[in-house]
Amino acid sequence: MLDASALQRLGIATASTALALAIGLVVVAAAGYDPATFLMDMFEGAFGDQNSIGRTLKFTTIFILVGVAVAIAFRAGVFNIGVQGQFVVGGFATVVSILRLAPLLPAGTVGGLALLVLGTAFGIVAGGLYAALPGVLKAYGGANEIITTIMLNFIAVGIVGYLVEGPLRGEGNRAPNTARIPEYVQLPAVAFDSPDFSLVGLAVALVVVAIVSVVMIRTRFGYDMVTSGHQEAAATFSGVDAGRTIVSTMAFSGMVAGVAGAVFAIMIQGYYSDPGGVATYGFDAIAVSLLAANNPLGVVPAALLFGGLDSAGTHIGINSDVPPQLIDGVVGLVVLFVATPELFRMAARRTGLGGERR
Amino acid sequence: MSVAGYVERNRLELGSAVAVVLLALVLAVALDLPLAAIVTVGFIERSLQAATPIALAAIGGLYAEKSGVFNIGLEGFMILGAANAAAFVWLLGGESPTQGDLWLAILGAVLVSLVYTLLFAVLLVRYQADQIVAGLAVWFIGLGFGPFSAVLLWGNRNSPGLVSMNDVTVPVLADLPLLGPVLFDTSPLVLATAVVAVLAWVVLYRTRYGYWVQAAGENPEALDTAGVSVTRVRYAAVIFSGAMAGLAGAVLLAHAGSFTGTGDTMVNGRGWIGIVAYLFGNYNPIGAAAAALLFGGLDMLQIQFQTAGIEVSNRLVNLFPYVAVVVVLTVWGSTRMPSAVGEPYESEE
Numbered sequence: 001m002l003d004a005s006a007l008q009r010l011g012i013a014t015a016s017t018a019l020a021l022a023i024g025l026v027v028v029a030a031a032g033y034d035p036a037t038f039l040m041d042m043f044e045g046a047f048g049d050q051n052s053i054g055r056t057l058k059f060t061t062i063f064i065l066v067g068v069a070v071a072i073a074f075r076a077g078v079f080n081i082g083v084q085g086q087f088v089v090g091g092f093a094t095v096v097s098i099l100r101l102a103p104l105l106p107a108g109t110v111g112g113l114a115l116l117v118l119g120t121a122f123g124i125v126a127g128g129l130y131a132a133l134p135g136v137l138k139a140y141g142g143a144n145e146i147i148t149t150i151m152l153n154f155i156a157v158g159i160v161g162y163l164v165e166g167p168l169r170g171e172g173n174r175a176p177n178t179a180r181i182p183e184y185v186q187l188p189a190v191a192f193d194s195p196d197f198s199l200v201g202l203a204v205a206l207v208v209v210a211i212v213s214v215v216m217i218r219t220r221f222g223y224d225m226v227t228s229g230h231q232e233a234a235a236t237f238s239g240v241d242a243g244r245t246i247v248s249t250m251a252f253s254g255m256v257a258g259v260a261g262a263v264f265a266i267m268i269q270g271y272y273s274d275p276g277g278v279a280t281y282g283f284d285a286i287a288v289s290l291l292a293a294n295n296p297l298g299v300v301p302a303a304l305l306f307g308g309l310d311s312a313g314t315h316i317g318i319n320s321d322v323p324p325q326l327i328d329g330v331v332g333l334v335v336l337f338v339a340t341p342e343l344f345r346m347a348a349r350r351t352g353l354g355g356e357r358r
Numbered sequence: 359m360s361v362a363g364y365v366e367r368n369r370l371e372l373g374s375a376v377a378v379v380l381l382a383l384v385l386a387v388a389l390d391l392p393l394a395a396i397v398t399v400g401f402i403e404r405s406l407q408a409a410t411p412i413a414l415a416a417i418g419g420l421y422a423e424k425s426g427v428f429n430i431g432l433e434g435f436m437i438l439g440a441a442n443a444a445a446f447v448w449l450l451g452g453e454s455p456t457q458g459d460l461w462l463a464i465l466g467a468v469l470v471s472l473v474y475t476l477l478f479a480v481l482l483v484r485y486q487a488d489q490i491v492a493g494l495a496v497w498f499i500g501l502g503f504g505p506f507s508a509v510l511l512w513g514n515r516n517s518p519g520l521v522s523m524n525d526v527t528v529p530v531l532a533d534l535p536l537l538g539p540v541l542f543d544t545s546p547l548v549l550a551t552a553v554v555a556v557l558a559w560v561v562l563y564r565t566r567y568g569y570w571v572q573a574a575g576e577n578p579e580a581l582d583t584a585g586v587s588v589t590r591v592r593y594a595a596v597i598f599s600g601a602m603a604g605l606a607g608a609v610l611l612a613h614a615g616s617f618t619g620t621g622d623t624m625v626n627g628r629g630w631i632g633i634v635a636y637l638f639g640n641y642n643p644i645g646a647a648a649a650a651l652l653f654g655g656l657d658m659l660q661i662q663f664q665t666a667g668i669e670v671s672n673r674l675v676n677l678f679p680y681v682a683v684v685v686v687l688t689v690w691g692s693t694r695m696p697s698a699v700g701e702p703y704e705s706e707e
Contacts, residue, residue, distance in 0.1 A: 027503075031428035031510055059558040079490060144637075146430065146490065146685055150630050154622075158680070162673040276621050280501075323509035325619075327501060328503025332434075336495035340487035 002192060008341075009293045015344045016291070017305065020333035024326060033322050041322075046308035058197035058268065060307030064205040065260030066281050067288030067299040067306075068212050073253040074294040075216065077229030078246055082149025084135060084282025085156035086254040088275040090127030090261030092160045093274040096168065097122035098181045102237045112184035116266065119185070124255045125260035130156065131254020132247055136180025139243035145250070153282070157275045166276055168293065182218070187267050201267040208259055215252075225249050284310075287335045306331070323344045396662040402540050404661065407613050409647070409654030410551045411436065411606040411608040416639070416646040417558045418602025424562065424641055425595035426698040427482055428587075430493025433629025435471060438499030438625060439607025441507050443467035444617035447520045448511055455521045460612055467602055467608040475600025479593050486672075505619030515619035521545060522615030547609050551647070556682075558643035571595055575696030576622035588703045601663030604628060627680065634683045638690055652660040653679045688707045 023091050025035040065081050073080035080086075098119040105111040136154060161176070170179030187198035216222035219244040228235040228245045236242055259280070265272060288306050292298030313327035337343065415432045422429035430610040447455045455463075478496065483494035505515040512518060517647040526549075527543035531687060541549070562568040573581040582588050607625060618624035631653050638652075639645025660675035 023558055081494070137684070143684070147630060148684050150627070151683045153362040154627050154680045154682075155677050158673050158677040162671050165673065166671065173675050283498060283501075286491075287498070290524075299416045325502050325506040325509060325515070327502070329499055329506055332495050332498030332500075332502050335498055336487075336492055337480065339491035339495060340481050340485045342485040343481065343486070346485070350421060 009298075011348075012341050012344050013293075013302070015347075016334050016337035019337055020330050021332055024330040026327070027326065028322060031322070033320075038316070038320070041320050042309075042312040042335065043314050044130070045312035045319070048315075051194075052315065054192040054194040054197045054312060056304070056307045057199075057202055057310040058107045058194070058307075059310040060303045061197075061202045061205045061267070062260055062264055062281050062308045063285065063288050063303035063310075064202075064207060064299055064309055065263060066257060066285035067292065067303050068209055068296050069253045069256035069260060070285045071292065071294045071296055071299055072212060072216070072225075072256060073249055074227040074289055075229055076249040077232070077251075078138070078249050079146045080131065080134075080250060080253045081126075081264070081286065082131060082152050082282070083196045083253070083260075083285050084280055085149070085153035086127040086131045086257035087261040087264070087282045088153075088156045088278065090254075090258030091201040091269075092121035092163075092261070092264035092272050092275070092358055093126035093258070094119040094123035094265045095178055095181060095269075098185055098266075099179055102182050107182065107184055109184065112182070112186070115182070115185045116187075117269075119181075120262040121268065123265070124258040127258020127261060128251045128255035131257065132251040135247040135250030139246040155184050157337055160272070161274045164272055170271065180271045181266070185266065186270070186310065190261035196268045198267055201263050204259070204263060206300070208256060209296050209300060212256065214298060221248070224254070227250075237311055255261040279310075282333055286342045287331050287338070290335060290338045368682075371427070376449045376458060385614070391469045396659075396666050398662070399539050401655075401658060401662050404658040405651060405655040406540070406548045407654070408657045409546055409651040410545070410548050410549050410613070411610040412448040412635055412653055413551050413647040413650035414553060414606035414609060414631050415629050416635040416650055417555060417605070418640050418642065419601035419633055420636035420639075420646055421562070421571060421595045421602075422556070422599035423636070423699055424575045424696055425571045425592045426701065426703065427596050428489045428493070428576060428699050429596055429599045429603075430490055430614045430633065431496030431627060432493075432497050432606075432632050433627065434493075434496030434498070434614065435475065435600045435603035436498030436607035436610065436625045436632075437504040437623050439467050439471055439604030440611040440617060441500075441504040441607075441619070443468050444517045444520060444610035445511055447611075448517065451521065452519075457524055458519070460521050460523060462603070464608040466613060467611075468605050471601045471604025472597060475597045475604070478600060482596060483589055483592050483702070489700055490598055500625075501623065504623055508617055508619040517617035517619075519616050520611075523612040532643055545613060547612060551609075555643050555647040562643060570691070574703075575698050578698050582703075583706055588705065592703070603632075606632070629677055629685055634686060638686050641696075653682065655660040656682050664702070 025038065028038045029035045049052055066087060069086070070080060070085045096190050098115050101118055103113075105114055122141060130152065131149075134143070134148040137148050138145040162226045164178055165176040168178055170177055173179070187200040192197040192199060206312055216226065224235065224245055225248075227238070228240055230244055232242065235245070264278075264281070284306055288299060288302045291302040291305070292300075309327055309331065313324040316322055316327070317324035415436055418427055419432050443463045443466070446466040448457055451459035452460055478492070481492060482489060485639040508515050508517055523545050525544050526546045532538045534542070560568075562571065570581060570586050570591050573584075573586075574588050574595070578588045581591070606628075610624065610628065614624060632650070635649040635653060636646040638649035639647070656678040657676075658679055660670075660672055663670055663675055
């Protein structure tokens with residue numbers, strides 16, 4: 001997919017999504033529901049009114065951040081399947097640090113702002129460190145990062161789940177949740193009057209995209225990263241330390257996942273719950289990044305698509321009988337087709353639609 | 359591959375395995391853990407049961423990888439296998455399915471697995487899909503459509519209690535001390551898995567077909583020159599691996615007795631552990647089954663800790679297998695993969 005032209009990529013992404021949706025509709029019909037109503041419900045759930053749009057943008061914000069986290073690693077030829085775990089650890093660290101620091105700082109706007117910044121910083125550090133671990137294991141132990149990052153997801157969910165159930169459960173909480181972060185630590189509502197979405201969160205995500213793009217394109221570090229992904233031998237010859245690049249790539253990727261965790265914890269939850277029940281943004285992120293051909297800028301439209309799908313899924317879960325898990329399956333199909341560009345190239349050649357270039 | 363040869367080649371692995379067991383023993387004595395209460399016949403039986411699905415998935419996965427295709431979709435195929443088996447049990451037996459229904463459901467789940475692993479194999483072999491990404495996609499598809507079908511059937515991501523596999527007792531042999539209750543008074547699926555592991559070993563290392571599989575992964579050009587279709591060998595191996603993972607999911611269901619579709623579903627990472635099991639077993643089916651037994655045992659420790667009255671949070675004990683996988687991969691990370699893994703092969707004609 002990386003060797004395709006921009007236009008080809010767009011075509012493959014569109015065709016993959018369309019084909020996956022078409023299969024989804026067939027499944028809907030086979031399960032005895034009306035596919036036309038289902039499509040209408042999906043559109044309404046994603047963009048129907050201000051509420052839906054706010055919800056779509058809320059999911060989009062998280063998808064942009066986790067998608068960029070995945071894209072950084074994939075770009076460098078490292079598979080970070082552990083974004084979910086880094087996202088959980090980052091978000092949890094954010095909540096815990098805000099809860100611990102809150103009594104030390106003045107309440108009110110200034111204190112709130114300080115706590116936002118400090119909490120996010122802790123989230124970034126925690127996410128980065130948790131991602132650096134599989135990086136170190138790969139670089140110096142030869143451990144396959146695909147498997148270790150997946151195992152570390154399970155481990156992160158288990159440990160954070162244990163902590164919110166027992167030692168760090170908020171006082172008097174029946175549910176396994178931490179205490180709530182103070183009222184004054186929240187993102188201001190702009191344009192959307194929603195308790196769990198703020199345009200400021202979306203702006204943070206876009207700023208991160210810009211920073212990551214600049215780092216990848218304009219800095220020595222980014223250049224080394226991408227070269228070692230594409231031409232490992234060449235990178236080694238030009239003096240890049242392969243092991244160190246792997247570790248720093250993973251750490252960078254995990255830091256962005258940490259931002260995602262922080263935004264999720266502050267903007268959406270306001271406390272931390274058992275991560276076994278938290279949506280699997282970190283996995284969908286892989287689909288987001290692939291759809292964007294691992295380009296940080298391309299992640300934004302891809303995240304909007306997935307944000308829309310998830311928002312539609314929420315709407316469908318409430319307003320129709322079709323099980324919303326269908327959306328997860330459709331996401332899987334999108335990934336499957338994105339992994340198979342050859343399928344569409346051949347189809348294009350057969351039908352004579354711009355298949356002349358390979 | 360003789361036993362002596364295997365020991366010779368895997369000295370480091372075997373040595374470390376012995377070291378781990380010794381370390382565990384020393385720790386147990388140092389911490390004064392009630393060993394007798396932990397290592398019981400029941401524990402060994404439960405460990406064997408827990409190891410069964412992992413071993414089956416691992417054996418399938420290692421065939422695919424030996425043939426040059428990394429089937430990282432084992433976890434997804436296991437979820438679909440478990441969901442399909444549960445659906446078949448329900449459709450055949452309704453509220454009160456019988457043992458016969460369960461056997462038919464396992465068979466049905468494997469047949470359905472054959473169909474979609476055929477499609478998967480076409481995408482991998484013919485259309486040269488990125489093996490890693492396509493395998494992950496299968497996981498997502500399983501995580502989505504597994505619970506989806508459960509909601510369609512039962513209105514809930516979990517099935518009601520269905521039926522679980524009865525133990526079979528082999529007369530006379532079951533009365534043997536220790537081995538009797540463990541091996542001859544147990545789920546027939548455990549015994550079947552042991553047979554499958556041995557058969558898989560024989561086929562891989564002692565038959566012409568097994569040499570083809572190995573050649574397809576090590577030196578596809580040579581196999582092609584010898585007049586054997588690399589593509590066909592790879593198709594067969596990928597389809598076998600998916601069907602085995604489907605069987606593994608069905609077996610998991612048969613032991614559990616109901617389908618769980620919440621969280622990471624009832625499969626809960628066992629497919630991934632299966633991949634590690636065959637890496638740990640150095641692509642040897644019997645080694646993979648032994649590694650699966652290690653992970654199965656770790657998985658069952660929590661029950662032993664409870665009955666022995668050791669106060670550790672369930673959630674933390676549940677993490678043992680995952681932590682073990684990370685440790686195993688780091689210590690044994692440099693297992694040699696077949697040299698042509700991940701590379702699509704195009705015949706010259």
